Amino acid sequence: MPGGGGSAEGTSLEYTPTWVVASVCTIIVGLSLAAERALHYTGKYLNKKNQKPLYDALLKVKEELMLLGFISLMLTVFQGRIVRICMDRGPMDHLLPCALPRNSSSTGGSSGHHRRLLAAAADEGAGYCASRNQIPLLSLEAIHELHIFIFVLAIVHVTFSALTVMLGSAKIRQWKKWEADIVKSYDDESVQVLLLAASEPKIMYTHDHEFIKNRLKGYDRVSPLRVWGRSFVKQFYGSVTKSDYSALRLGFIMAHCPGNLKFNFYEYMVKVLEDDFTKVVGTSWYLWIFVVTFLLLNVNGWHTYFWIAFLPLLLLLIVGTKLEHVINQLAQEVAEKHVAIEGDIVVKPSDDHFWFRKPRIVLVLIHFILFQNSFEIAFFFWVCVQYGFNSCIMGHIALIAPRLVVSVFIQLLCSYSTLPLYALVTQMGSNYKRVIFNERVQVGAVGWAKTAKKNKGLPVSTDASPSVGGDGLQMAGTLDATAPPQSHARQS
Numbered sequence: 040m041p042g043g044g045g046s047a048e049g050t051s052l053e054y055t056p057t058w059v060v061a062s063v064c065t066i067i068v069g070l071s072l073a074a075e076r077a078l079h080y081t082g083k084y085l086n087k088k089n090q091k092p093l094y095d096a097l098l099k100v101k102e103e104l105m106l107l108g109f110i111s112l113m114l115t116v117f118q119g120r121i122v123r124i125c126m127d128r129g130p131m132d133h134l135l136p137c138a139l140p141r142n143s144s145s146t147g148g149s150s151g152h153h154r155r156l157l158a159a160a161a162d163e164g165a166g167y168c169a170s171r172n173q174i175p176l177l178s179l180e181a182i183h184e185l186h187i188f189i190f191v192l193a194i195v196h197v198t199f200s201a202l203t204v205m206l207g208s209a210k211i212r213q214w215k216k217w218e219a220d221i222v223k224s225y226d227d228e229s230v231q232v233l234l235l236a237a238s239e240p241k242i243m244y245t246h247d248h249e250f251i252k253n254r255l256k257g258y259d260r261v262s263p264l265r266v267w268g269r270s271f272v273k274q275f276y277g278s279v280t281k282s283d284y285s286a287l288r289l290g291f292i293m294a295h296c297p298g299n300l301k302f303n304f305y306e307y308m309v310k311v312l313e314d315d316f317t318k319v320v321g322t323s324w325y326l327w328i329f330v331v332t333f334l335l336l337n338v339n340g341w342h343t344y345f346w347i348a349f350l351p352l353l354l355l356l357i358v359g360t361k362l363e364h365v366i367n368q369l370a371q372e373v374a375e376k377h378v379a380i381e382g383d384i385v386v387k388p389s390d391d392h393f394w395f396r397k398p399r400i401v402l403v404l405i406h407f408i409l410f411q412n413s414f415e416i417a418f419f420f421w422v423c424v425q426y427g428f429n430s431c432i433m434g435h436i437a438l439i440a441p442r443l444v445v446s447v448f449i450q451l452l453c454s455y456s457t458l459p460l461y462a463l464v465t466q467m468g469s470n471y472k473r474v475i476f477n478e479r480v481q482v483g484a485v486g487w488a489k490t491a492k493k494n495k496g497l498p499v500s501t502d503a504s505p506s507v508g509g510d511g512l513q514m515a516g517t518l519d520a521t522a523p524p525q526s527h528a529r530q531s
Contacts, residue, residue, distance in 0.1 A: 207458030218305035254370035274359035290386035
């Protein structure tokens, strides 16, 4: 084709039919607008349903897409300059993901490899590097493949994070009946009966309580090694029982809002989990460091892709064991302090039970686990689509099945055990989160308090705040906004 620059694959827009350009642009713009509208209406729906944490998570997804768009723009704008960065042949022979093709000798194989790179340089870089007897730092094809990999990684991470939270929420939803049963036991009539029966208190040996019995198995003294071993095994079956939920719920209420036994702990816990989801769905800077480190160490013969698949599994087992151990510690503290107890077991929440007194570290580890597992899945699909199942980057076929099995196991264990454990156990810290108090409810409740006080002729206080109980909102006119008197709120 005259002036077309050679083959049809290299034809520029100058010699491309206008109907082709218009059709391709229409399809791309249409798909982009459809995705944007879908995100927009999803956000409106979440706002309408008053799901602020999930709406924040959606905004986080938009931020990730914006970051991907910027990365795409950078690769596209600078790809012409990148392919004109030339390197000598020597350094390009080291740290390769795949071994160089070998025919008769290593020299011959290396020469053939470089001849292909020089040919690529002649096509893509207008012979700039080939004229210097060098090869490009990255070819256009490599830049395109890297571009696709980053996009696939981010999409898979967001998808699998959402899937994990949805499966975990389905598991946690089973606890709603426990909450209803507990609140029902604290109705006004039953409370009056308990008060009248105060002259005959019900005293029970500590080890006869179901919570202590299930956690310590009736032993007065248990070795630390045995407790840790029991915690490790417990995460695989019945990680949270009704007695666990009831004891931890009462401990939270007595520590942060004593006297309000009908506090909806389940709703609070779900709100906190939704708020934490906004952090899990994102891709933090340290996760990108992990990606770059893996790309650097993915060298032929090192089998990095295989060994790194077990890293999230190891971390997940450690996190699950730690969360179970926190519950065991709470039970052991009560058993060591009391021989017999009147009434229900009351555990004492404290940051001392968590690593470095920071419950947030558990969330960071779960974030890394989910990202690394998503990375494993994304890398597998990217290699299969880009290079084929038998690609040298994939490694030995015998090593592929264990990696996939481990990834599926991590996804299921994190969804049905670790995430519900996290949602419950991290409430046993010294502080609580304020996400349970919706801003609109706070504003409406304060306005209601002002109107009520005016009608009664009382001085109006602007610091009235709602305290959430089982019967709805009750006004505590002189309390600090949203914070129970005996506790400190931690910001979300």
